[in-house]
Amino acid sequence: SSNEFFLVKDDVVSRFDVVNGQSLILLDEWVLLKKGSGIEQKEKNID
Structure with missing residues (x-):
């Protein structure tokens, strides 16, 4: 799996x-649609 x-x-x-x-x-x-201010990091695990 990878991250x-x-x-x-x-x-x-x-x-x-x-x-x-x-x-x-x-x-x-x-x-994408603007998601607030600053930086957001989302992790999605893929097997």
């Missing part, structure tokens, strides 16, 4: 997998 993270900042979302402690950017500049 997929969604880094949310303003209206931009960066999706990346964390491998050996390093962030590998897979997709960036995803447009």
